[in-house]
Amino acid sequence: MTASDSKAVSLTALSSSGSGLSKDQKAFNALLRQIEQRRDLLATWEQVSAESQPVYVQKLLPLRTRFTTLSVELIFKLDAQFDHDKLSLSDRQAISALILHLLESHGDDVGDEAQLKALYNRHSGSDFDHDMTLEVEELKAHMEAMFGESLGDDLDMSSPDEVMARARAKMAEYQAREEAKKAARAERKTARSGSAKADAAAARREAAQAELTQSLRDIYRKLASALHPDREPDEQLRVRKTEMMQSLNAAYEKQDLLHLLELQIQLQQIDQHALNDLGDARLKHYNKLLKEQATDLERELLMTEDRFRAIYGIHSPQRLTPNSAKQFLHLEIVRMQDSIDGVTHDLEMFADLKLFKRWLKEMKRGIKEAAAYDQRDGFSY
DSSP states (O other): OOHHHHHTOOOOSBOTTSOBOOHHHHHHHHHHHHHHHHHHHHHHHHHHHHHHHHHIIIIIHHHHHHHHHHHHHHHHHHHHHTTOTTOOHHHHHHHHHHHHHHHHHHTHHHHTOHHHHHHHHHHHSSOHHHHHHHHHHHHHHHHHHHHTSOOOSOSOTTOHHHHHHHHHHHHHHHHHHHHHHHHHHHHHHHHOSOHHHHHHHHHHHHHHHHHHHHHHHHHHHHHHHHHOGGGOOSHHHHHHHHHHHHHHHHHHHTTOHHHHHHHHHHTTSSOHHHHHTOOHHHHHHHHHHHHHHHHHHHHHHHHHHHHHHHHHTOOOSSOOOHHHHHHHHHHHHHHHHHHHHHHHHHHHGGGSHHHHHHHHHHHHHHHHHHHHHHHHTTOOO
């Protein structure tokens, strides 16, 4: 179903009675727009993901591999200079700081190399595995405090990315629960107290659900009757109807009301007047289904974003859009080439001790400036 099909489903500014749209009618239209926007966003994510794969494999991945190789070479050369008898204590401290900075920038790559772990332990005076566990535990505790519940005991405590992915999933669940709580509070307020009223409310809910299920079944049966491919003599139309029938079955299975309405409009089974004259009870039930559908789409968007982050190594805490994700890859290519050029230049400094000490002095100044900036902004590492 195309975007133009979905835009055909809406309630007009005036109902057939001539009055303005009711609150439920406005909510119906707002939910349709929300679903359409999230569908379009998912479609854009699919396109960006498909376009990003060859860019990553052919351009960015080779650059990252080259940068890692050069950085590891730089780390070992720095370590080899650490015990040079012509270096001062502050020089050695600067070398240790640089080595730790480079190891940190490698992230999970450090954990794959026993030699690099040993270097971390030597220059930090600590233990790499212990420090990583503490770091992820702190991140997990922070997220749990934010949501007021556990992220689960099955997390990989060596992976900050997994903690962040679980936190985003929890956020989607939290939003869904808050919506449910609002609806429950409104229902309790209406029902007030008393078992008789509660029983009546429960009976109404059951009847409403049964009516909604029946209405969806009615829509499905009408569409299935019109789309049944075995009744179509034309070969091309039969193929088309087979595809639409498959789409219909999937929509009915997921209770995708919007898609069912789109198909009805496409096949001219309903028109604008029929949409405008939906009864209040039917409209409330439809809105409930559409709200659930919008929540499911938001959850799918979060999962799609997390997959993109995991595949391409994006660690920014900000929400990604398809456009910002695409820009990230191109900017990362430029950044990685600049980084390769910088490390290549740095490696040339080891050829002469004077050049190396001058370069190290510049690095020490940079470390002090970065530390002062972090303290000023309230960061600590």
